Amino acid sequence: MIELKTPAEIDRMHVTGRFVAEVLTEVGKLADVGVNLMDLEHHVRGMIKRRGAVSCYWDYAPSFGEGPFRNVICLSVNDAVLHGLPHDYTLRDGDVLTADIAVTIDGWAADSARTVIVGTPAEEDQRIIRATEEALEAAIEAARAGNRLGDISAAIEAVATGYGYPVNTEFGGHGIGRTMHGDPHVSNRGKAGRGMKLRPGLTLALEPWLARTTDKIVYDPDGWTIRSADGSRTAHSEHTVAITDGDPIVLTRREEELAGKK
Template identity: 90%
Template sequence: MREVLVIELKTPAEIERMHVAGRFVAEVLTEVGRLADVGVNLLDLEHHARGMIKRRGAESCYWDYAPSFGRGPFRNVICLSVNDAVLHGLPHDYTLRDGDVLSADIAVGIDGWVADSARTVIVGTAAEEDLRIIRATEEALEAAIEVARPGNRLGDISAAIWAVANSYGYPVNTEFGGHGIGRTMHEEPHVSNKGQAGRGLKLRPGLTLALEPWLARTTDRIVYDPDGWTIRSADGSRTAHSEHTVAITEDAPLVLTRREPVPPASAGSEPGGA
């Protein structure tokens, strides 16, 4: 029996309500990136994010989340993944060191509408190879956003991400990718980070997606930590993760979680990423 996907298209008014959540998610990620410094504990970043969410009257999409792929329930409000960890990093008692690569991922609901975003920053001194993989995920994300237009297909998004990863020489894992988003954090459809252009669901105005290319430097295989959540590259190579919530409109794609731009990155500084 053929599976039927239930996909809810949002009205312009509903997209604007998601945009409210998106602006706040962007604010939290900007603040976490600012605070991530040598000597800062991951639990300090978690508690700061909790305070921001509480003061805003928002709701964490992660707290008590118990999907099939995790050892639930998740009892934190942000995912913090360091170095070879890339997804679902469980905040724990770890003090950031010079040169660490930190990926932060957060999803928040405000008044019943959700936004989800992730970014990767370098703590202290940046190595060029770490800047390079972060740039790859950011460029892959922007390429995916560019083709998120009516009349294109889901495969065009996947192919755009894959093409950028290939251009950098990075392998692509297909076990975890992007997803629909709106009233809840994870909705249909799944958005693979690898695919064929011209294939799959036709994109229509009102479709809202969380697009999230993530890469490991030398492998497409993953392993789980004993905590049942934190996902790492199988060979210990470093990783990066970039994500935005995007609405497909009649005109240009609308990025609901766009952050304020920062100066371009160079070795020894934090990568920008919008």
């Protein structure tokens, strides 16, 4: 079921989105050589508790996962890209870290992800991160009333293929509101002009993610962490977006993005 939000409800989601943005900014600052993933997990737990937010991940048990998720943030390193289960791993120079988080505040959810490089950046890692960021911005631009869902998917695919990266269609964006995951599914590949018509009040989590040389995935033994099937490095960018009568509103935009920095 697709639920259209009122302007007041979108404002409430924006409150949650700003907090999610703060968390990802903080994680980006803390992610450094020698930092353990569990240190980041516990730091975020503290932020959530102090804010009075509720993790959308804790005890989450969807069909694609292995039992209830018992962490508050997904942390995926290098060839891992989605649903990374935080564990005892110490970040190394040159690692690529994707952080993905969703919470609710006063019953309204927001979801966002970013990929950062720890220590010394490699040009190819910077390139794939840039591709996901540009694909996300293209998707946001297409998220306008009167357009079709396929316009968003096609915009993401066009950027990805322009960079020469293959596109997986098993996981993509989704509706969001009172819960983290809802209809519609937003594929990262599609045809412009196809699919449901976008209407004001629709809120979506748009999330292009890419691996350098494959569109195939494998799961870790933990039953959650998803990696590129060939071990190639990955990146993931996500924002929660509201469709309005005018420009789309990015509810999880980070301060450094607003200042023109990535």
